[in-house]
Amino acid sequence: MVKVGIVGGTGYTGVELLRLLVNHPDVELRVITSRSDAGTPVVEMFPNLRGHLDLCFSEPTLENLTQCDVVFYATPHGVAMADAGALLEKGVRIVDLGADFRIKDVPVWERWYGMTHTAPQLVAEAVYGLPEVNRTAIKNAQLIACPGCYPTSVQLGYMPLLEQGLVDNSRLIADTKSGVSGAGRKAAVSALLCETSESMKAYAVPGHRHLPEIHQGLVQMAKGEVGLTFVPHLTPMIRGIHATLYAILKTEVDLQALYEQRYQHEPFVDVMPAGSHPETRSVKGGNFCRIAIHRPQGGDTVVILSVIDNLVKGAAGQAVQNMNIMFGLEERAGLSVVALLP
Amino acid sequence: MVKVGIVGGTGYTGVELLRLLVNHPDVELRVITSRSDAGTPVVEMFPNLRGHLDLCFSEPTLENLTQCDVVFYATPHGVAMADAGALLEKGVRIVDLGADFRIKDVPVWERWYGMTHTAPQLVAEAVYGLPEVNRTAIKNAQLIACPGCYPTSVQLGYMPLLEQGLVDNSRLIADTKSGVSGAGRKAAVSALLCETSESMKAYAVPGHRHLPEIHQGLVQMAKGEVGLTFVPHLTPMIRGIHATLYAILKTEVDLQALYEQRYQHEPFVDVMPAGSHPETRSVKGGNFCRIAIHRPQGGDTVVILSVIDNLVKGAAGQAVQNMNIMFGLEERAGLSVVALLP
C-alpha cells in the first residue's frame, strides 16, 4: 500500500483527491492537512465522504508528512515550493497540483505569478506530469508538476497535429470554456451562483496564467515556436472544460486516423468517432479526455473539440494517474469511476 | 459472477444501472434491451460509458433474458408485469424498478395507474425491496418491487417514529423536492431546461402516484391507519430528493438516539449529527440516505430532513443493493461510489 498525504485538503482539488483515493485499492490515506481546520473530521467539511473516510485534518508539519510515501499538494501556488526541498530530502515523493513547478523558465513563472520562486533549483528536476507526453520520466520522478486544467485539454487536443508538423503553428486559437469550480473554493463575489449562473463571459483575454504553460508544452511538441491566442470563458456549470481548438492545415492528412493512432494505447484519451461532438458531462467525475476532430465544409481549418473534467483529468485524477505510474501500479487503479450522466 | 440483464436500458435508471454495474466486482452484464435501438452500441447513446462497456442493445426476447440470473426492469409501469411470469418460470429472478408490483392492493394500483393489472397473481409474492424493512424476505425473493424515489426518502425518514408509535399518525406532512431526472428521459416540454431551470413549483398536489405506495408503507410501520399529506415539488437540478417531513410528537423521547439506534447496522442510512442540514449533493451519485432530526424551538413538531439521490438509493442503487442481498453478495458491493461534490 502506498502511504499518501494531502496538503490542502479543503479545496475542490483536495476533496476530489479524497473521493478518488478512498476507493483506490493500493492506497492508504495517512494525512490530510489544513492548518485552520486541524483536529476537525474531514467529513464535517465534506459530508459526501461520510461513511467512506475517518480521518481528521492535521497540521502540515514535516513530521506528519514524512510518514508518507507521496504527498499531494492541492494548494495555491507558493506552498509546494516552500516545502518541497525538505520532503524530497527525506525521500518523500511529491505530486504538486499547483503551478509552482510547471514552467521551466523561472523568470517567466515569476512574471506571471507575481512572486519570487523560492525553490528554483527544483524546477529543472520536476517532471511535467502529462502522462501522454512524459510517461517514462514520470516513472522515476521524485517531483511531479501536475498540469493545469486548461493546459491538459489544449495540449492533448493539439498534440498529434503539432508533433507531426501538420499545421501553421503561428496561427493557433484555443477558445476554452470552463465550469466555475476552476475558480476554487474561495469566498469571492465573482464565483457566487448569482453572479455566474445564467450567464456566459470570456475573462482574462489580455492574458491568463495558463498561457505560458500551454505555450511551453506546444513549443515542445512542435519543436519550434508557436503563436497561440488563448481565450478562456466562464460557463454556468460546476465542472468541465470544453476546449475548441482551431488550426490551419498545411498538408492533406487523415486526421481521424492520426488521432486514433497517436492515442491508441492511452488509457484516458478517447478519440471519438468521426463527426462526434463530445459533451463535458460525458467526463463529469471521470478521468477521460474525449476528443473529436472536424474540418467544417472540408476547408483547411481544423476544429478540435476536447473535453475533460477540470477537477479530474484536469487535476486530481491526473495526479492519481501520475502516482500510479510513479509507484508501478496499474495506471487505471482508482480511476475507473464512470462519469455521472445525467 | 451473477449474470445480469437490463430491460429498458435507454432511460435514466437504465444508464444509472449500467454506471453501477460496470464496476460491480461480482456481476457480468449480459443483456441490455431496447427494441428501438437493438444493434446499436450502448455507448452511442451514453458516451459516459465509452471505455467501460462494449455491449450493444438487443431485443427484449425471452431467449435473450433467460441467459441471465437476474433481470432488472428499468421500464415504465406495465412492462415488467407482462414479462414476469415467463421469466420467473424459467428461474430468472426479477428486480422491477417500475411500479408494477409495489402496491399490494391491486384495485388501488389500477386506479392510480389507470390500467388493468395483467399479473395480479404475482403481486402477493413480490417482495417490496426496501432492505431496511424487508432484508430477510429479499434474500429469498424471486421478484422484487423496488420502491419509488419519493417513497424511499419518506419511509426511511418516518420509520423510527412510526415503528415506535411516537407521533400522531393522522397528521403527517411530507413536503418533498425532487430534481428533474425524476421525470425520466422522455421528450416533454415540461422537462425542458427552459421550463424547469430557474424555477420552483409544486405539482400533483391533488394526488401523486407515490402517495398510495408511501401510505401502504407507513401503515405497515405504524401497524395502523395513517393520514398523510404529500406535496411533491420540482426543483431546478438534475438529481436529488429532499424530503422535509413533519409530525407531532405524542411522547418525550431522545430522537437522535432513536434514529441512530434504528439505523446503526444499516450500510446506507446515515443519521447525521444533531443539528445537521443534509444537502442532496452529499449523496449525488451515491447510495446513501442521509437523515437529520430537528425540533424547532423545542416544540412538539418534529422535522425530519431526509435526502437521497433519486436515481441511486431511489432507483438503480437500491436495485443493486437488493440484488446483492438476493445473491448473498456483500451488500455494499458495487455501491461504494462516493457522491460527487462539488
Added chain:
Amino acid sequence: MVKVGIVGGTGYTGVELLRLLVNHPDVELRVITSRSDAGTPVVEMFPNLRGHLDLCFSEPTLENLTQCDVVFYATPHGVAMADAGALLEKGVRIVDLGADFRIKDVPVWERWYGMTHTAPQLVAEAVYGLPEVNRTAIKNAQLIACPGCYPTSVQLGYMPLLEQGLVDNSRLIADTKSGVSGAGRKAAVSALLCETSESMKAYAVPGHRHLPEIHQGLVQMAKGEVGLTFVPHLTPMIRGIHATLYAILKTEVDLQALYEQRYQHEPFVDVMPAGSHPETRSVKGGNFCRIAIHRPQGGDTVVILSVIDNLVKGAAGQAVQNMNIMFGLEERAGLSVVALLP
C-alpha cells in the same frame, strides 16, 4: 417627480431598485451611495444598467441624502436605524428594506439580530410596509419597514385563513424554498455556484430571523396567538420564493372564493384558478405574488402555494409599491414589468 436616494446601492436589492426606478415615470434618481465605491459610475458595477443610468456612487452623507424626498435603505440591519432620526427630522421619508424597524418588540428584535437597537423610539412609529394589510397607514407614513421576503410570501398566503379564523392557529407549517439571491451579494463560500447549484437543503431549521417577523404578522391577522413551524430551504436558482403552507381547517368554507374576494382589489396579488400550481418563474422580475389553494384528497389539511420574486415583491418591488402609495402615485407605477419567461 419624486426625488429618490438609495443607500447601499451595491447589493442585489440595490441594483433591483435601480432596475425598477430608472423606468419609473414619476421618479428622479438623485443619489446612490456606497462608501467604498464613491465616485465610480454605477454601471461599472452593474453593466445591465449601461444605457439606462448615468449616476455615480456617492458618499452616504446627510447632505447628499437630504436632497431627496425619500431614501431607500438597501442595507444590512443596523444601518438604517443609525441614520433614520436625522433624516426624518429634515423631512426626508424613509423606506427601509432591511430589518431594523420590522419587529415592534425591541427586545425580541435585539435577541434575534444580536445587537442593541439604536433607535427604539422610532420603532413604534414605523409602518410595516405590507400594502395588503397597511395601505392606509402607509399613505401617511414617514418611515416604512419593508417586509422580508419569506414574511411577504407566508403572510399573503395565510392571511385570508387567519383573518377569518378558519384554521387551527396552533399548527401552522410554512415550508419555504428560496433562491440563492436571498443570501445577498457577499463573498461567502456558502453561496458559491459550486456549493449551491445541483443541490437542495434546509437551513436554519432551529430558528431563522424571519420567524419572529412572520409570527408577529400572523398574530395580528389572527388576533391571537399562533404556533408556527418555519422551515426555509435553499434552492438552486437565482430568484424566487415558493412558500408551501399547511393548516388544518376547522370549518367548511369555499377557499377559492375566500381568497379571490380577499384579494380582488389588490394590484399585485394574483389568486390563480383552482387546481393551479404557481411556478416561481411566473413572477421572475415582476411584483406579483401568485397564490393557489389546495385540499389534497378533500381532507381537512389546506395547502397554500404562494410564490414571489424575493428581490421584487419580496424587497425592491414592494419598496417601490410603498413609495407609490406614500406619494399618492398610481400604485402600479414603475411596476408593470412582465416576469421573464423563459
Added chain:
Amino acid sequence: MVKVGIVGGTGYTGVELLRLLVNHPDVELRVITSRSDAGTPVVEMFPNLRGHLDLCFSEPTLENLTQCDVVFYATPHGVAMADAGALLEKGVRIVDLGADFRIKDVPVWERWYGMTHTAPQLVAEAVYGLPEVNRTAIKNAQLIACPGCYPTSVQLGYMPLLEQGLVDNSRLIADTKSGVSGAGRKAAVSALLCETSESMKAYAVPGHRHLPEIHQGLVQMAKGEVGLTFVPHLTPMIRGIHATLYAILKTEVDLQALYEQRYQHEPFVDVMPAGSHPETRSVKGGNFCRIAIHRPQGGDTVVILSVIDNLVKGAAGQAVQNMNIMFGLEERAGLSVVALLP
C-alpha cells in the same frame, strides 16, 4: 396605435413578443394565433402574463390577420412564406422572425432548409431587418426578414472591421455559445434539463443553418468573398449568446475608436470600455448588443466579444425595433426593459 398580430404565439419568441408588446406605448395587440390552442386564454400557457394580457389564442385565418397593421411570424420556417403573399396584398406588413426570407439566394436557402421555397418572388423585396445595416430600407419595407440570433451577434461584432477592410477576410472564426432557448419550446430529449444542464458541447460543427445567413451578411459588409469558420456551442443557461470572434489584422488601427464611432448613434449597440468582458446576463431580457474588442498580447489577432439575448436582440426585441422603424415610432419604444441582473 399600431394594430399588431402574432402568428405562432406559443413558442419562446412568441411569448417574448408578448412580454415586450403588452408594455409598448404605441401598440394594440389584436390577434395571437395558435391553431391547436384557439380559444384558450394566452395566460393559461404563459402565467407570467397574468395581469398584463386578456387575449385568447385564435385561428390563424386571413380574416383575423387582416385586422392588423403588422403581423409578426414567430413560427418555424415554411409558415410565413405560405401566408405572406395574401397578407401583403391586403396591405398588412410582415415581420418574419423565422428564416423564410433571410437568404437572398433561393437555391442556397432550399439546400440548407431542405424544402422548396413557396414564395421565391418575395425574397428579393424582403428587407433583412438588421437596423444597424438597413435602417433606411426598413422604414419603407412591407416585409422584414428578421435576422437569426447567431447572425445578429456575429454580424454586429465583425461589422466595423469588415466595412473598413481591416482584416484578412479569408480567415474569420466565430466561436459562438448559445443558451438552450435557441432550441425552442419543443418536446425534444436533447433540450431536457437533464441533457443540457451541467454540460457544454459544440454542435453542428459540419454546418449550421445560420452559416449561409452570416456569410451573406459578411460578404455584403466586406464587399467581397469571406471565409468563415462557424462553431456553435450549447451552453447550460436559458438565454444569451456569447460570440467570440477572431480575425487577423492587416493594418494598424485604433479598434476601440473605430467601434465607438461606428456605433455612436445606434440605440442598441453598446461598445464597452477597452478591456471589458461583456457577460450575457448584462443583456438578459434587454435589447442591447454589448461588444468589447481585444488584441491579446498586442498581436495581430483581434478578438471581438459580442453578447446579446437571443430572444430579444436576437429575435423578438429586434422584431419590435424593426416595427418601430417601419411605423415611424421612437426606435426605443417598448424596448427600455433593463436586463435582469442577477
